[in-house]
Amino acid sequence: MGWGKSVPVLKLGQGLRPGLRLGLGPGQGLRLGLLILLCCLALCPAPVQGDKVLVMPVDGSHWLSMKLLVKELAARGHEMVVLIPETSILIQGSDYYRTETFRVPYSKAQLDKNINKLKDAAFVKAPDVTDIFVNVQHLVDFTTMQVKGCEGLLYDEPLMQRLSGEIFQLMLTDPFLPCGSIIADSFNIPAVYFLRGIPCGLDERAAQCPTPLSYVPRFFSGNTDHMDFLGRVKNMLMYSLESYLCTVMFASFDELTSRYLDKDMTYRDLLGHGAIWLLRYDFSFEYPKPRMPNMVNIGGINCGKRAPLPVDLQEFVDESGEDGFVVFTLGSMVSQMPEEKAKQFFDAFSRIPQRVVWRYTGVVPENAPDNVRLMKWLPQNDLLGHPKVKAFITHGGTHGLYEGICNSVPMVMLPLFGDQGDNIHRMAVRGVGEVLNMFDVTSDKLVEALNKVINDKSYKEKMLKLSAVHKDRPIEPLDLAVFWVEFVMRHSGAEHLRPAAHDLNWIQYHSLDVFTLLLTIVLIVVMVTIKCCKVCFHKCCGTKRTMKRKSE
Amino acid sequence: MGWGKSVPVLKLGQGLRPGLRLGLGPGQGLRLGLLILLCCLALCPAPVQGDKVLVMPVDGSHWLSMKLLVKELAARGHEMVVLIPETSILIQGSDYYRTETFRVPYSKAQLDKNINKLKDAAFVKAPDVTDIFVNVQHLVDFTTMQVKGCEGLLYDEPLMQRLSGEIFQLMLTDPFLPCGSIIADSFNIPAVYFLRGIPCGLDERAAQCPTPLSYVPRFFSGNTDHMDFLGRVKNMLMYSLESYLCTVMFASFDELTSRYLDKDMTYRDLLGHGAIWLLRYDFSFEYPKPRMPNMVNIGGINCGKRAPLPVDLQEFVDESGEDGFVVFTLGSMVSQMPEEKAKQFFDAFSRIPQRVVWRYTGVVPENAPDNVRLMKWLPQNDLLGHPKVKAFITHGGTHGLYEGICNSVPMVMLPLFGDQGDNIHRMAVRGVGEVLNMFDVTSDKLVEALNKVINDKSYKEKMLKLSAVHKDRPIEPLDLAVFWVEFVMRHSGAEHLRPAAHDLNWIQYHSLDVFTLLLTIVLIVVMVTIKCCKVCFHKCCGTKRTMKRKSE
Structure with a gap:
């Protein structure tokens, strides 16, 4: 201990x-x-000897908050080894952790092309219900590619043998992709998951967490936790659709899991063996719903620490006067947009009194307004913590939203893909921001939305309340995440938190076999009773009739 | 903030x-x-003005751990006002809090008689399944008496007016009895519940917490979380029985709630308005099961602080040599037992090398062994923390069990009434103690069980592991409880943790209306399709037949 x-x-x-x-x-x-x-x-x-953690991250924005935990664990004396694909987008080496790079059977260009497919549609067409299928297809293409990358690692025998030779105590992984869980099982070490969620609710299914359809809105349903009858019908239909999509989306995961581990198990079964689920949300953002004892909420883990701004940026925002400034990013994966679309933004910004700090690397029009500072990358959380910030234009990734919540900044939200539509819906119903569509956004709409969230005090007031609730917690999310990682290392898992539901099949879990037995018994009792009554009745009536006849 | x-x-x-x-x-x-x-x-x-907490405790052992929280809140600057019935058993005044005594329409003797009914049966007869009904009747008698006491308070107009005149920010109450929740609703202040549980699982029902019957064992079922088919059938039957018992047991609560508040609501509905449920268990003791966001586990809150032992007691246990000593209590409510039964214990203790510290005020036989120290009241947690303690003989109340777990002391458990049978079952399956029945306990059985838990190392080893898991937590239970009480005061509730399930009726919650609609649609589609097929078939065949006839 x-x-x-x-x-x-x-x-x-x-x-x-x-x-x-x-x-x-x-x-x-x-x-x-x-x-x-x-x-x-x-x-x-x-x-203790062998106090080593193997880390299998998911590239892109997912890595940004996991990196914080990895660094913190390293700072607390744990040896961290991070597995990185050679086509890595955001994962890089560091003094804090050792990296092991593995080969993947696709190029960086192919990966970029695949990612672009996911996001580009948002700029050009209105979202409709069939998007689910298109998005799923894009997601399947993306994950299939990632699964191939995972295979590149798993079947890299020299590397795998070297890794299995080191004594790792734990696998820290984002289960959005299957590689980490498979390695954890293969190395017989406990896994801690770090995630926002997995498409089609596979995380909750795998953790055996009940999600009553009557008040837990499904993704893409557009529902809140308060649904009318039609909303609940929609939720049920979305759940049925999800169940089908789960089968399609995770087919390659299932195949790889059972093939590599040589076990008859699905990816969901494998995920169920995770010791702790570190979930990057809390109930200032998510709707209240059931949880399992091994689920730990660490929402807002990414906005704990702030650093000073670069001098020129500090000057730019300090000198924004009473009108203050607006921060605009579309996340770590999107720094460009079609020229026509960008013009709408430039035009809108020229019509507001605020200054704007915008992460943008696309084409800049000639008449770009002076109040806009374009940057290749910006310190989002540090900017949002500045006292003069007035609004945050965001695509609705959870990192950005939580940084908005932490710093109490009202938002204008334009979702692009994935869970972003659902995320911003959660913010909009709380009255802390306005929603626009990227495909039909105009400078007028932008100016109107910005003026609304900046000048209508209710947005700021609601955001201050939400922020107060979010930040009022007994322990900081990063410390909580570190605690549970170390807990799993100290006790070689968290077996006492694993629900027995994992040992039941679907019929048993829902007690359908028990219902069937009890119903059968009730039916038999009823039938026997009716039969007995009939026999008694017949006997009784028969005797009476016989007596009647005799008396006649 | x-x-x-x-x-x-x-x-x-x-x-x-x-x-x-x-x-x-x-x-x-x-x-x-x-x-x-x-x-x-x-x-x-x-x-802040009005930083006052009104406390409505439940008398007896329930008060012992709530008192710790009340004192801690007082020490942190909150003004605590504790409501005490004039027949109080364990609740007394203190420098930490102000008390308000209310009249009750029964005497101390009547109350004692009622409590004795609950526990005495355990000494004289074997438990069987019909005990549930007897126990429920005793419990109903007890709670009916308490409800009358509650009425004594609620309808004491001068006192209630005086209390409502003070500005309380919060009601801290044990919802085992209804008075606290009713006053909270009446005063329009948020309520924080402090409890181990409510009979027939009313707490989980009220909190809208799912408890799948396939792996969450019902009380008195004798099941663990791993059940075979028959175990699950039994669980289902127990649940059905509980649902009936709930109606019987809480009829007087429901009546008082709706009458006093002049609202058409049951006690369960009222409980659903609680802001936070502080639950005196964790998953080192309880089986893993779903939780709701406003449920906070504070198991072990009662064994945080230890005080030095009185000098003579310290000497007695210090000088117990290598054999050490045994602690024996039957909880705060039971310090006596039938003479014949006590003889078995005295006889057993004369045959073990350990010294024994026993809370006992009954008849002492002439040949009582020297190694036994009898006491009217004993510092249980302080004794269990002594390095020479070898075993703990307990009735299986959660306070005692948690003190056993905290201090890693193997146990011999003899349940008396209430949840104790279920509590000790949870310990026994973890291999940290032996179970005996009080009604047929003999000195031989006692000696055998004591020797087993003291000399078989596996009990101690398993207890050490359980204790390690229990004590390895990011924040101490008392601090966590204080945090959530203060949170509710800071935010006038915890509305963001309240699940929308509270706004649904039973049919809506289980989506039965949605299922019915979808099933009807499917049936209509199937029937219309069959009808269409039939029509087509007839038309087709009819045409063929006509053509055939024509061709003939």
């Missing part, structure tokens, strides 16, 4: 440096370093 | 005392006091 718990392992080099910085001679520095080291060894819980 | 948060409100008198204690003159003391007061006012978040 207690080893590695919040105690960074002191390395020899680290122990020596303070002495050297104090201007001591080399010998004195060494003695002081050794003294500190000895004190620490005497006082600190001893680090 | 932030007011009252962990900051004791500094009262003028308190501010002055340090100066006076320092030996300063009256004038200097006053100046120093005022200086401290001013500093504090400048630095501390301002206390």
Whole structure:
């Protein structure tokens, strides 16, 4: 117990440096370093051999918050090894963790093309119900490619043998893709999941978490938790559709899982073995719904720490006057848009008194207004924490939304793909932002929405309340995530939190066999009773009739 | 935000005392006091007017852990007002809180008689399935009496008017009895519930928490979370029985609720308005099962703090040698037993090498062994924390069990009534104790069970593991309870954690109306299709026949 718990392992080099910085001679520095080291060894819980965590992230925005946890775990003395595909978009090396790169059977260009398919549709056409199928097809294309990448890793025998030779205590993975869970099972180490969710609610299905359809809205249903009768019908239909889509979307996951592990199991079965689900949401954002004991909410994990702004940016926003400024990003994956669309934004920004900081790398029109600062990448959370920020234009990714909530900034939201439509719906019903469609956005609509969220005080007031509820928690999300990762390492899992539901099949779980038995017994009892009554009645009437005849 | 948060409100008198204690003159003391007061006012978040908590406890053992929370809240600057019936058993006044005593229409003797009915049966007869009905009748008698007591309070107009005149921000109550929730609704203040559970699972029903019958064992079913087919049938039958018992047991609660509040609502409906459920269990004790976002587990809240033992008791246990000692209590409500039964215990204790500390006020036989120390009341948690303790003989109340778990002490368990049978079952399946029946316990059985849990290392090892899991938590239960009470005060409730399920009726919650509609549509489509096919078939065949006839 207690080893590695919040105690960074002191390395020899680290122990020596303070002495050297104090201007001591080399010998004195060494003695002081050794003294500190000895004190620490005497006082600190001893680090345990093999205190290593294997990390299998999902590339793109998913990595951005997982990186925070990986760094924090490293800072607390755990050896982190991050597996990176050679076509990585956002995952890079760091002093905090070791990386292991694996080959994938596709190029960066092919990957980009695949990702672009996911997002580009949003700019050009109105969303409709058939989009689900198109999006699913895009998602299937994307995940199939990722599964191939995963195969590249799993069947890279030298690398896998080297990794299995190291003693990892835990797999930290985003189960949006199957590689991490498969390796955890293969290496026989517990897995901790770090995620916002998995399409078609596979996370809740796998965790055996009940989600009553009457008040837990399904994705893409457009429902809130308060549904009228038709809303509930829609929810039920969406659930049925999801169940079908789950089969289509995760077919390649299922196949790889059973093939590689040589077990007759689906990806959902495999996921059910996870020790802890670290869920990147809380109930200031999500609607209240049932949870399982091994689900831990860490919503807002990405907006804990703020850094100073770069000097020129600080000046730009400091000098925005009373009107303040607006932050505009479309997430880590989208920094461009069609030229015509961009013109609408530039035009809108020229008509508002606020300054604008915009992450944009696309074509800039000649008459671009002066109040706009374009950037290749921007420190979103740091900007949103500035006292002069007035509004946040966002695509509705959970990272951005939580940074908006943490910093109490009203939002104008334009969803692009994935869960973003559902995310912004959750914000809009709370009255903390306005929703626009990217496909038909105009400068007029933009100006109107911006003026609304900036000048109508109700948006800010509601956001302040939401932010207060979100930030009022007994422990910070990052510390909570670290705690549970370390818990699983200390106890080699979290078996006491695993519901027995995992050992039941669908019929057993829903007690259909029990219902059938009890119904059969009731029917038999009823039938026997009726039969007995009939026999009695006949006997009785028969006797009466016989007696009557005799008396006649 | 932030007011009252962990900051004791500094009262003028308190501010002055340090100066006076320092030996300063009256004038200097006053100046120093005022200086401290001013500093504090400048630095501390301002206390908010009306930062008062009304507490409606349930008497007996339920109060013992609630008292800890009440004291802690008082220590953190909240003004606590505890409502006490004049026949109180364990609730007493304190410097930490103000009490308000209310009259009840029964005497202490009548109350004792009622309580004795609950527990006495355990000493004299074997438990069987019909006990449920007997126990329910006893419980109904007990709760009916308590409801009368509650009426004594509710209809004490001068007292109620005085209380409603004070501005309370919160009602802290044990919903085992209805008075607290009714007052909270009547005063229009949020309620925080503090409980282990309510008979027939009314707590989970009221909180809209799903409890799948296939793996969540019902009380008195003797099931664990892993049930075979017959176990699940039994669980289902127990649930049906519970649903009936719920109606019987809470009829007087329902009647009082609707009468006093003049609303058409049941006690279950009323309970559903609670802001937070502080549940005195965790998953080292309970089987993993779904939870709702407003349920907070604070199992083990009662074993946080330990005090030094009285000197003579310390000597007695210190000098128990290598064999150590055994702690024996039957809870706060039972300190006696039939003479014959007690003899079995005295006889057993004379045959073990351990010393015994026993809370017992009954008849002592002449040949009582020397190794037994009898006490009217004993510091259970402090004794269980002593390094020489070897075993704990307990009736299986949750307070005692958690103190056993916290201190890693293997147990011999003899349940008496209520949830105790189920509690000890949870411990027994974890292999941390042995179960005996009080009605047929003999000295031989006792000696065998004690020797087993003391000498078979597996009990201690499993207890150490269970204890490690239980105590490894991100925040201590008492701090967590305080946090949520203060949260509810800061935000006037916890509305964001209230599931929309509360707004649905039974049919809507289970989507039965939606199923009916969809099934009807499917049936109509199938019937219309069949009809169309028939018509087509007839037309087709008819034409063929006509053509055939014509051709003939």
